[in-house]
Amino acid sequence: METETQLLVCERCETPLDADDLRCFICGHAAPFQLSVVRKTAIQVLRCKGCGAAVAYDPKHRAPSCAFCGDVVEIETIQDPMEQTDGYLPFTLDATDAQASLQRWLASLGWFRPSDLLASARLEQLKPLWWVAWVFDADAWISWSADSNAGSHRSDWAPHSGQNRLVFDDILVSASRGLTDAEVNVITPGMNLASACSDPEGAEAATIEQFDLQRSQARQHVGWAIRNLAAERVKQAEIPGTRFRKVNVSVVVRKLVTRRLSFPAYVMAYRYRNELYRVVICGQDGRLVVGKAPWSVAKFILVIGLCVLFVLGLLVLVAAAGQ
Ligand SMILES: [Zn+2]
Numbered sequence: 255m256e257t258e259t260q261l262l263v264c265e266r267c268e269t270p271l272d273a274d275d276l277r278c279f280i281c282g283h284a285a286p287f288q289l290s291v292v293r294k295t296a297i298q299v300l301r302c303k304g305c306g307a308a309v310a311y312d313p314k315h316r317a318p319s320c321a322f323c324g325d326v327v328e329i330e331t332i333q334d335p336m337e338q339t340d341g342y343l344p345f346t347l348d349a350t351d352a353q354a355s356l357q358r359w360l361a362s363l364g365w366f367r368p369s370d371l372l373a374s375a376r377l378e379q380l381k382p383l384w385w386v387a388w389v390f391d392a393d394a395w396i397s398w399s400a401d402s403n404a405g406s407h408r409s410d411w412a413p414h415s416g417q418n419r420l421v422f423d424d425i426l427v428s429a430s431r432g433l434t435d436a437e438v439n440v441i442t443p444g445m446n447l448a449s450a451c452s453d454p455e456g457a458e459a460a461t462i463e464q465f466d467l468q469r470s471q472a473r474q475h476v477g478w479a480i481r482n483l484a485a486e487r488v489k490q491a492e493i494p495g496t497r498f499r500k501v502n503v504s505v506v507v508r509k510l511v512t513r514r515l516s517f518p519a520y521v522m523a524y525r526y527r528n529e530l531y532r533v534v535i536c537g538q539d540g541r542l543v544v545g546k547a548p549w550s551v552a553k554f555i556l557v558i559g560l561c562v563l564f565v566l567g568l569l570v571l572v573a574a575a576g577q
């Protein structure tokens with residue numbers, strides 16, 4: 255037992271246990287003892303009626319609308335057990351940097367956007383916020399079987415199988431309701447996990463999203479992520495050949511350690527010709543920007559028109575040459 259840190263770990267698979275776990279949630283092994291402390295706390299959050307994000311309720315700054323999507327928020331009481339964040343990654347970008355990032359991003363979108371996009375886009379909203387994610391490490395044994403075309407000789411398929419150990423290190427699984435997975439995927443690479451500290455730092459009056467899943471649901475999410483990653487890995491690196499089918503992957507996880515962290519981002523909205531467009535910028539790297547922008551219909555029509563003219567010209571030439 256690791257008595258130094260008072261950490262309770264499963265005797266069979268070494269996954270850390272929580273004080274009120276009866277069994278290991280990874281392998282089902284009974285916990286060595288249990289503390290029958292029933293914590294009954296309730297906290298108040300602001301819940302968005304649009305995207306569902308739950309953010310910290312602060313009576314001093316009553317948020318009139320959701321910082322993620324702008325929809326209506328209302329006070330909701332959440333019952334324990336609820337997960338709390340273990341740390342906040344600080345903002346290293348300030349609001350001015352974020353605006354400059356937005357400008358650079360708008361300028362980089364290419365020719366098919368409206369020519370006056372950069373000049374006419376007006377910033378309507380810029381909100382610093384911390385969104386939430388689980389970050390896990392784990393050891394996994396994967397066993398897989400599949401049919402593939404490798405070594406199939408004259409038949410279409412040949413059976414293959416294998417076993418391998420996978421080590422997962424600092425894998426992030428979004429717990430955010432306010433940001434989409436697509437947004438999270440773009441801004442995550444810029445995050446420096448080592449910078450996490452105990453207090454939210456680097457932005458004034460930022461919105462703080464809360465973890466609002468029960469622990470069992472949180473573990474389910476992490477479990478799905480591990481199985482998906484293992485299956486991806488098997489398909490990309492393990493199965494020989496170029497075509498495969500009937501892929502079966504089973505995963506045995508050991509030493510799963512999950513941290514809950516809060517990540518900085520700016521959610522911005524800009525207006526172009528009466529339409530609002532949402533943009534999300536990584537709070538630690540201004541080059542990571544994801545968002546929506548208008549297309550120029552006129553430019554598309556121009557290009558299609560030129561193509562049609564070009565083809566017609568070719569036809570005329572071919573017809574002239576044939577005579
Ligand atoms: Zn276990």
Ligand SMILES: [Zn+2]
Nearest residue numbers: 302305320323
């Ligand atoms: Zn919302």
